Amino acid sequence: MHKYCLECEWQCSTSDGRTEAEVSKQAIEHFVKTGHTVDSLRLPPPTVRLN
Numbered sequence: 001m002h003k004y005c006l007e008c009e010w011q012c013s014t015s016d017g018r019t020e021a022e023v024s025k026q027a028i029e030h031f032v033k034t035g036h037t038v039d040s041l042r043l044p045p046p047t048v049r050l051n
């Protein structure tokens with residue numbers, strides 16, 4: 001899971017060694033502290049279109 005902020009450079013990902021629960025908690029904390037909208041990304045990055 002990867003979570004990122006739509007309004008600043010904040011992001012948090014399970015690829016950093018965190019559990020999904022920790023990532024979710026960090027995202028909530030960021031929202032509570034800043035009021036920023038945090039979006040999440042479960043899918044791998046979109047593939048480049050070949051046409």
Ligand SMILES: [Zn+2]
Nearest residue numbers: 005008010036
């Ligand atoms: Zn933010």
